[in-house]
Amino acid sequence: MQEILNIAAYKFVAIDDSPVLREDLRERAQALGLMGTILLAPEGINLFLAGLPDAVRSFVAGLRADARFADLETKESWSAAQPFRRMLVKLKREIIRMDHPAIQPAAGRAPGVDAPTLKRWLDQGHDDEGREIALLDTRNDFEVDEGSFDGAIDWRITKFTEFPPALKAHRADFAGKTVVSFCTGGIRCEKAAILMREEGIENVLQLEGGILKYFEEVGGAHYHGDCFVFDGRRALAPDLSARAADASARASEDVGLSSGLKK
Template sequence: MPSVLNVSAYLFTRIDDRASLRARLRERATEAGLKGTILLAEEGINLFLAGPAAAVRGFVEDLRADERFAALTTKESWSDAQPFGRMLVKLKREIIRMDHPAIRPEAGRAPAVAPATLRRWLDQGHDDAGREVVMLDTRNAFEVDYGTFAGAVDWRIERFTEFPGAAAAHRGDLDGKTVVSFCTGGIRCEKAAIHLRETGVEALQLEGGILGWFEHVGGAHWNGDCFVFDEREALTPELEPRHA
């Protein structure tokens, strides 16, 4: 059985002590023998960690003891080898760059749809109100090429900062439809859904992103694999490295 636990997690929450928090988290993670990347911004935290299961889960539990991160939820997968070469903790302007400062997810989330509910909608061909469901892939084009939902809309963006412009250009295509934005772990599609709703689109975010979909639903309505930003390259719907 694979021995390395991989977790990803993010949370939009106000962080005013990023520099001192960076030092503390780097020290804790290093002492625990973990590797990966933690991003800290004023708007929140985004992390990817790997190591022995007890060490990874212990680090996350310690993090949740800080009330700012109490709501942090993780998505887990396993690998035979450590997919990261070192432990990095970085300070960023945004934990996912959109260059749209009016979008502040920590002030309130966009509505989310659970994987089981979305599976039912896709199976029946419409949502519970009878509206057409549009799956909108908010990832970069090269990530989409590894795999995506069947029939998903892909605007071929090269970086997430292009999303607002693409949304404006395709705004008319989304009228009268229920749009479900999705991404790898939930962070990009959360910002995307907030932005779309501000323009009048009936947008939801897929709770837990693609990795959450794989965990709860498997490969239903999905074609291919899911690109991840570590040495595993991509995961199958079984949450296993594609080359395993």
């Protein structure tokens, strides 16, 4: 029986009390027996937590009591065992590193497309205006190798800071198309979509909630393989079940978090 609730969530919002908030969140998470990682930066919060369902939901309810996080949305999945080894709350310059200071997601989001609408567009072969869909995978190469959308564009980047120069080299490829950026849980594709709009690319959308929300709402239609995740489960199938993970998979938790790769 799968009894461990796993959640992923992020929000771009101004945070000016990170050291105090760090201690508060760490104490509350530890008191509830949760494990995982929370990243805090001036631009927002990014979190990945796992524990007993009531404990996880109590933590989220407490977080939403803070007006800054009142509309925080979570992606849920289940596992038979705890996929994290410890509880960490880290302070970062960015909750997902792009090294592009002009990008300020808290100042305004790029338009998004929800999972059912994207599936319908892919079913019919174009968007509602008749434009070709260009699916842009904003994740790192080893994540893409685990699985991606059929026909998605993959620039084989090894870290997210490589995305801006890759975009400059390929921006002409998107002329006349509707570009849908996607990633694991939404955070990278949101920054990517904002950058693309700033670069003058028209008709850019982000996949709301990323691959995990797509799996949750419509399953694996138009997707091949699994979705890489940075915890002991290693990858999730389109039904959000965990693939068999070996002991070394837990090490990827530390690698991914230190690189700011998750979501």
